Structures are given as C-alpha cells and as structure tokens.
Amino acid sequence: DGGITQSPKYLFRKEGQNVTLSCEQNLNHDAMYWYRQDPGQGLRLIYYSQIVNDFQKGDIAEGYSVSREKKESFPLTVTSAQKNPTAFYLCASSTPGGGETDTQYFGPGTRLTVL
Amino acid sequence: AQRVTQPEKLLSVFKGAPVELKCNYSYSGSPELFWYVQYSRQRLQLLLRHISRESIKGFTADLNKGETSFHLKKPFAQEEDSAMYYCALGGGATNKLIFGTGTLLAVQP
Numbered sequence: 001d002g003g004i005t006q007s008p009k010y011l012f013r014k015e016g017q018n019v020t021l022s023c024e025q026n027l028n029h030d031a032m033y034w035y036r037q038d039p040g041q042g043l044r045l046i047y048y049s050q051i052v053n054d055f056q057k058g059d060i061a062e063g064y065s066v067s068r069e070k071k072e073s074f075p076l077t078v079t080s081a082q083k084n085p086t087a088f089y090l091c092a093s094s095t096p097g098g099g100e101t102d103t104q105y106f107g108p109g110t111r112l113t114v115l
Numbered sequence: 116a117q118r119v120t121q122p123e124k125l126l127s128v129f130k131g132a133p134v135e136l137k138c139n140y141s142y143s144g145s146p147e148l149f150w151y152v153q154y155s156r157q158r159l160q161l162l163l164r165h166i167s168r169e170s171i172k173g174f175t176a177d178l179n180k181g182e183t184s185f186h187l188k189k190p191f192a193q194e195e196d197s198a199m200y201y202c203a204l205g206g207g208a209t210n211k212l213i214f215g216t217g218t219l220l221a222v223q224p
Binding site: 033041050094102105 | 121124149158159160161164201209210211212213214215216217
C-alpha cells in the first residue's frame with residue numbers, strides 16, 4: 001500500500017493554532033486532492049491540484065490553504081479560521097487525462113483533534 | 116447540481132444473503148460512476164467503476180441512466196464484505212469526484 005503517505009497519523013492542536021498536514025506520493029501522479037471525512041457526511045473536497053504550482057478550491061476550502069511546489073507533495077494547512085477542524089483528513093492522487101475520470105489512490109489519513 | 120445520494124447509512128445482512136447498496140446521482144453531463152470501499156483499518160480504495168463493467172469480489176454495479184442509479188449488488192454476502200462503501204460521481208475535465216455519504220455494510224455470521 002505504499003505510494004502515497006500522510007503524516008502524522010494523529011495530530012492534536014490547540015484552538016487558535018495553525019497546523020500543517022503532510023501528503024507525499026511517489027506514484028508520479030499529476031493530480032492530488034485533499035478531502036475531509038466526517039461521520040454521516042462522506043468525503044468532501046477541500047482543495048485539489050492538477051499540476052505543480054496550480055491548485056483550486058474544492059467545496060469546503062474556507063479555513064484551509066495548500067501549496068504545490070513539487071509534484072510529489074501537497075501539504076494542507078488548517079488555519080485558525082477553520083471553525084470546526086476536528087476531522088479525519090484524506091489525501092489522494094491520480095493521473096488525469098484520457099478523457100475519463102481516473103482512479104484516485106488514497107493515503108492512510110490524518111486524524112486531527114482540536115483541544 | 117451534481118449530487119450523489121446513498122439513502123442507507125447502515126445495511127445489515129446475514130452471511131449468504133443478497134446485498135444491494137443503493138446509489139442515485141444527479142448530473143447533467145455524461146456521468147462516470149465509481150464504488151469505493153474502506154475496510155476496517157485500511158485505506159479507501161476503488162472497488163469498481165461503471166466503464167469497466169467488471170465484477171470485483173463478486174460485486175457488480177450497472178449504470179441505469181433512466182433511473183440515475185448505480186446500485187452495488189452481490190448475490191451472496193460474506194463476512195469479509197463488511198466495510199464502508201462510498202458511491203462517487205466523476206466526469207468533466209477536472210477529474211474531481213463527488214462522494215455520497217456512505218453506507219456501512221455489516222454482514223452477520
């Protein structure tokens with residue numbers, strides 16, 4: 001199950017602090033995604049990037065920021081502006097193209113808890 | 116608006132019973148439908164996609180454009196099928212997926 005890794009597995013944050021979640025992939029995928037998974041709400045897209053140095057907001061981008069300086073890396077920062085940051089965060093990657101939606105490969109996730 | 120609906124939060128069946136996990140979608144374009152599965156303590160992973168028209172672990176799903184559905188079926192459930200199942204909708208140039216809220220399948224011995 002290698003290929004896409006997330007760290008740390010568990011993260012605790014005090015209110016008012018920013019925190020950065022790591023996502024790295026060695027699958028040579030162009031596209032990367034960040035989702036938030038909450039019980040009863042499924043997965044909701046936070047940000048996505050189809051190519052290095054470019055990214056777009058997803059459905060729930062408020063209070064989050066990302067960067068895509070390298071193809072392999074897509075870190076997510078949860079800022080103090082995010083009102084309800086406690087959640088399970090999933091990173092995914094895929095190779096877009098071919099006119100079809102490609103399979104997304106997911107990392108193991110990071111569980112963030114705000115104390 | 117694009118939307119995926121999974122009406123059941125929990126589906127409990129006995130081993131050997133048939134299983135049908137429901138998924139309905141709304142999409143104005145040409146939809147691409149997927150089922151992703153998350154077993155306990157494992158990563159979310161693709162189970163099957165409609166364009167492949169294949170059976171994975173005994174599961175099949177047929178895209179019904181008239182009913183805008185993509186229900187997941189298996190004739191005889193196994194205990195190892197117990198997991199969270201997500202239906203997802205793709206399509207368009209962005210390669211984005213829209214996920215449903217998920218159905219937890221519990222197969223009782």
